[in-house]
Amino acid sequence: MSNFAALRARFPVLARKTYLNSGSYCALADSVREAIGAYMEDRLRVGANWDVWVEKNEAVRRAMAAVLRAHPDEIAVTASASAGLNALASALDFRGARDRVIVSDFEFPTNAQIWHAQETRGARVLHVPRAADGYIPLESFARLIDERTQLVAVTQVCFRNGARLDIPGIVRLAHERGARVLLDCYQAVGAMTVDVKKLDVDFAVGGMLKYLLGTAGIGFLYVRDSLIPDLTPSHSGWFAQEDIFAMDITANRPSPTARRFEAGTPPVINCYAAEAGLNLILEVGTDAIEERVRALTRRCMQQLQAIGWASVTPAEDARRGPMVCIPSRDAAQLLERLMRQDIVASLRDGNIRATVHFYNSDGDIDHLIAALKSCRARHAPQAT
Ligand SMILES: Cc1ncc(COP(=O)(O)O)c(C=O)c1O
Numbered sequence: 036m037s038n039f040a041a042l043r044a045r046f047p048v049l050a051r052k053t054y055l056n057s058g059s060y061c062a063l064a065d066s067v068r069e070a071i072g073a074y075m076e077d078r079l080r081v082g083a084n085w086d087v088w089v090e091k092n093e094a095v096r097r098a099m100a101a102v103l104r105a106h107p108d109e110i111a112v113t114a115s116a117s118a119g120l121n122a123l124a125s126a127l128d129f130r131g132a133r134d135r136v137i138v139s140d141f142e143f144p145t146n147a148q149i150w151h152a153q154e155t156r157g158a159r160v161l162h163v164p165r166a167a168d169g170y171i172p173l174e175s176f177a178r179l180i181d182e183r184t185q186l187v188a189v190t191q192v193c194f195r196n197g198a199r200l201d202i203p204g205i206v207r208l209a210h211e212r213g214a215r216v217l218l219d220c221y222q223a224v225g226a227m228t229v230d231v232k233k234l235d236v237d238f239a240v241g242g243m244l245k246y247l248l249g250t251a252g253i254g255f256l257y258v259r260d261s262l263i264p265d266l267t268p269s270h271s272g273w274f275a276q277e278d279i280f281a282m283d284i285t286a287n288r289p290s291p292t293a294r295r296f297e298a299g300t301p302p303v304i305n306c307y308a309a310e311a312g313l314n315l316i317l318e319v320g321t322d323a324i325e326e327r328v329r330a331l332t333r334r335c336m337q338q339l340q341a342i343g344w345a346s347v348t349p350a351e352d353a354r355r356g357p358m359v360c361i362p363s364r365d366a367a368q369l370l371e372r373l374m375r376q377d378i379v380a381s382l383r384d385g386n387i388r389a390t391v392h393f394y395n396s397d398g399d400i401d402h403l404i405a406a407l408k409s410c411r412a413r414h415a416p417q418a419t
Contacts, residue, residue, distance in 0.1 A: 053378040058390030070311035091306040098313035111256040111296035119256030122296040125270035129157035133185035139163040141193035173204040184214035192222035192356030197348035226357035228321040248312030253305035272298035338404040360386040
């Protein structure tokens with residue numbers, strides 16, 4: 036069993052802050068800070084250490100594959116989730132009978148905007164609406180996915196309210212109807228086990244600055260191995276070529292692996308940080324992390340109920356990600372008030388968003404709840 040108290044000590048900010056903001060940007064681990072320092076040392080002592088840097092990109096690819104339980108050849112290391120989505124979109128053809136992309140009302144903007152951007156290439160984008168209770172049940176996906184659907188591009192956990200969608204159900208439906216599934220697991224991966232093989236998704240995107248403990252400016256795209264040969268991105272670059280250092284300007288020769296979805300020079304310094312963050316996730320183990328995070332969000336949900344302040348996040352464990360969203364009549368002021376008490380959270384849709392990682396403690400949840408309780412009359416929604 037992981038010693039979470041000892042692990043907590045590896046994140047210096049936790050000595051000063053109740054840090055409930057990993058869904059925006061993770062707390063900085065000592066090993067990630069050291070890794071960034073190692074890059075600086077490299078620059079000062081060696082100058083341009085290209086062989087080491089190219090290998091760092093490969094180390095990130097291997098570690099990311101291990102986290103997703105995929106093969107390294109199925110991973111593209113990208114500059115962002117958006118970059119991975121764009122590279123994938125550029126390889127899809129919307130001119131045939133399957134011209135539809137289904138997205139949900141829970142998407143982060145980029146995973147809808149990029150598909151809408153494909154409308155100039157023939158795509159039609161349909162949105163699965165949220166139901167009156169705020170959730171999106173499987174039946175709503177069943178109504179829209181059909182023989183005209185090429186892709187269901189869907190988030191695992193909604194960044195606005197913490198709701199977790201029924202991904203196995205959506206994948207089953209989509210595959211039965213001949214469509215592929217892209218999973219945006221950015222608000223889940225690192226805080227939960229995301230086993231792309233078990234989930235049977237065709238593609239997955241995310242990035243390293245949140246629950247993967249790395250930094251901004253680096254992400255990943257997973258592509259199922261059997262699909263890679265038939266997908267040729269027009270969004271490309273020299274690091275996407277079969278032989279990067281052939282420097283051939285006469286043709287586009289994409290890598291036979293998912294590296295074909297990459298583009299230019301890797302974000303070297305970010306690779307250092309991402310590798311250290313991913314290794315920490317692998318060291319703790321995603322199953323143990325998921326269990327820990329579930330217990331913490333459950334504690335938060337139960338305590339909110341006890342103080343009579345209803346959350347907009349689903350109460351059922353299976354429908355909840357690593358996040359609890361708390362409505363307020365003036366969330367911006369409440370956020371400031373929490374900040375003054377050294378509680379770091381974020382704000383979405385008029386809700387306070389408390390996002391949890393394995394380094395959080397029962398004490399962090401209790402601190403948040405005590406702070407909310409003390410200002411309940413001033414900040415809780417009128418109806419509660
Ligand atoms: C669910 C989700 N998808 C995508 C993104 C955007 O990723 P990027 O900025 O790397 O394109 C975010 C960022 O917050 C996110 O939460």
